[in-house]
Amino acid sequence: AGTDYRSASGRGYSSKAELDFHTDGADVVALTCFNQAPEGGMSMITNSVAAHAQMQKERPDLLELLHQPFHFSRQNEQAPDEGPFYPNPVYDEADGRLCSKWNxxxxxxxxxxxxxxxxxxxQREAMDVLDDILRRPELMFTTYLAPGDMQILSNHTTLHSRTEFTDHPEPERKRLLYRLWLAPPDGPRLPESWRPAYRSVAASSVRGGIVGQSQDDMRRNFERRMAATHGMTVAAR
Known part of the structure; x- marks a missing residue:
């Protein structure tokens, strides 16, 4: 940890800074704590669906903007057939279900x-208002993940973050969480506007993660085998 979260290639997992509320690029994210930071690193979870309802009451004019495309950077981790950014609204619906994507x-x-x-x-005002609502105590849950704790979240209805932390000097004691991105067999259909980010918006689809430059035939074949085992389709790579 210690990289610049705000840089063009910054990633939250490699930084000690406080993170913005965000979704990961997968249907489900699981975090398991192995080592806890000596100070800071509080986990924060908020309800993006409830935030949408509250913003509808307070600023429906700005909420309308969040249903229109924003441009998200791929943080220099795009695949050869991907551009460095993609359009995606913060909120959209599929099969009557509200979904959120925010970072x-x-x-x-x-x-x-x-x-x-x-x-x-x-647009900037809409972002500010959303961030303010997301941090309200009635929507936000906070906790410290202790060694052995696991947190499992839907990225389509919740947002997560953590506070800044200081770390132990000894490498073996440094803050360590293991993250798993999941595409469950009962994954929902996603809004069509999510396609540039997920490649597949079909229900029960193996999708998400960061394709980047690391995809090869071995990984693609593994995805196909796992998808076949669980009766799922595979997003085009």
């Missing part, structure tokens, strides 16, 4: 990329 850091990072239109003042 302020990646939206702001995309502003550095050629071809991305600048955020309008109204």
């Amino acid at each position: 302020r850091n990646r939206i702001q990072s995309a502003q550095r990329i050629e071809g991305v239109p600048p955020l309008s003042p109204d």
Whole structure:
């Protein structure tokens, strides 16, 4: 840990800084704590669906903007057939279900990329209002993950974050969490507007994660075998 979270290639897992509320690029994210930080690193979870309902009451004019595309940076981890950014609304629906995709850091990072239109003042205000609502005590749950604790979240209805932390000097005692991204067999259909991010929006589909430069035939064949075992389809890679 110790990298710059706000850099063009910054990632939260390698930084000690406080993170923005965000979703990961998978249907489900699981975090298991192995080592706890001596100070800080509090886990924060908030309800993106409840935040949508609250914003509808307070600022429906700005909420409408969040249903329109924003541009998200891929943080220099795009696959050869992917661009450095992709469009995605913060909120959209599929089969009557509201879904959210939010990562302020990646939206702001995309502003550095050629071809991305600048955020309008109204878009920035909408982002600020959403962030304010997400942090309200009635929507947010906070906890410290202790060794052995596991946290499992849907990325389509919840957002997660953590506070800044300081770490132990000894390598074997440093804060360590194991993360798993899951595409469950009963995964829901996603909004069509999610396709640039997930490649597949079909229900029961192996999708998500970071394709990047590491995909090879061995990994693709493994995905196909696992998908066949569970009766799932596989997103095009």
